[in-house]
Amino acid sequence: MADVTLETTAPASAIEPAPRPRRSALSKLLRNRSALIGGAIVLVFVLMALLAPLLPLADPLKSNFLAIRKPPSELYWFGTDELGRDQVSRLFYGAQTSLLAGIVSVLIALAIGIPFGLLSGWYSGWIDIAISRVTEAMLACPFLILAIAFAAILGPSLTNAMIAIGLSAVPIFIRLVRGQVMSVKAEDFVEGARAVGARDLRLMFVHVLPNTMSPIVVQSTLFMAQAIILEASLSFLGLGQQPPSPSWGQMLNVAKNFMEQAPWMSVAPGVAIFLAVLGFNLLGDGLRDALDPKEG
Numbered sequence: 001m002a003d004v005t006l007e008t009t010a011p012a013s014a015i016e017p018a019p020r021p022r023r024s025a026l027s028k029l030l031r032n033r034s035a036l037i038g039g040a041i042v043l044v045f046v047l048m049a050l051l052a053p054l055l056p057l058a059d060p061l062k063s064n065f066l067a068i069r070k071p072p073s074e075l076y077w078f079g080t081d082e083l084g085r086d087q088v089s090r091l092f093y094g095a096q097t098s099l100l101a102g103i104v105s106v107l108i109a110l111a112i113g114i115p116f117g118l119l120s121g122w123y124s125g126w127i128d129i130a131i132s133r134v135t136e137a138m139l140a141c142p143f144l145i146l147a148i149a150f151a152a153i154l155g156p157s158l159t160n161a162m163i164a165i166g167l168s169a170v171p172i173f174i175r176l177v178r179g180q181v182m183s184v185k186a187e188d189f190v191e192g193a194r195a196v197g198a199r200d201l202r203l204m205f206v207h208v209l210p211n212t213m214s215p216i217v218v219q220s221t222l223f224m225a226q227a228i229i230l231e232a233s234l235s236f237l238g239l240g241q242q243p244p245s246p247s248w249g250q251m252l253n254v255a256k257n258f259m260e261q262a263p264w265m266s267v268a269p270g271v272a273i274f275l276a277v278l279g280f281n282l283l284g285d286g287l288r289d290a291l292d293p294k295e296g
Helices: 025-030 031-053 087-122 126-139 145-154 159-182 186-194 199-236 247-258 264-291
Strands: none
Touching: 025 159, 025 264, 031 186, 031 264, 087 159, 087 199, 087 264, 126 145, 126 159, 126 186, 145 159, 145 199, 159 199, 186 199, 199 247, 199 264
């Protein structure tokens, strides 16, 4: 009797379709119109800061007493200030100050906040308690007041202002990193690495920290906007960039004295601060959506 081989085929309806590959973070970012607008604004200010020394701009520090408080014209697009200095030139060089303050402040906050956040989130007991209590005490003080206090203690200068802004942001990054570390360290891949003999330092810096970078990048971008506002505020109060070096906050401080005679002096720096902050906020929101694994 011949053997009969029965061959069964699963119905087409029972075959699961292959899952669609998740769009990459870059693809999602490029589809976000707000993020693209924010990125374009940020790029404009970065180019302003980089190209300022290369463009045929007037000397931002040179006074011209024959052109004091000139209104906008073909020669002076944004007018001149109380010493006859070109507002366009000071605006471009002021972009260097604002972006430098933002970048350095973020780096200072990351350099201190990430290690302490890792320690606090990884270890329990007195280490976590001590770091958390100091962090909470700093967070209890309003952000701007804390930055002003640090700047007043260190002394008025751009360098000290950047240090003050960075120190003021440290508790924000400590709390962010601590929360992410506490979430990631409970994952199975961390327990698996521990089971094969990985030590704490390797677990923290090789397995845990890379998986916490997405929210850190987003927070860093959003904090750039805050740092620009803080630098302008400190310069406005005389605690940041010192004259005659250009700064948007310092330009506003001078312009407030001539609101009736030369209102154009406040327009350029005010609009620049608004657009720079808007650009970083839009870009940060776009990065948050793009790096969120829950977003399709």
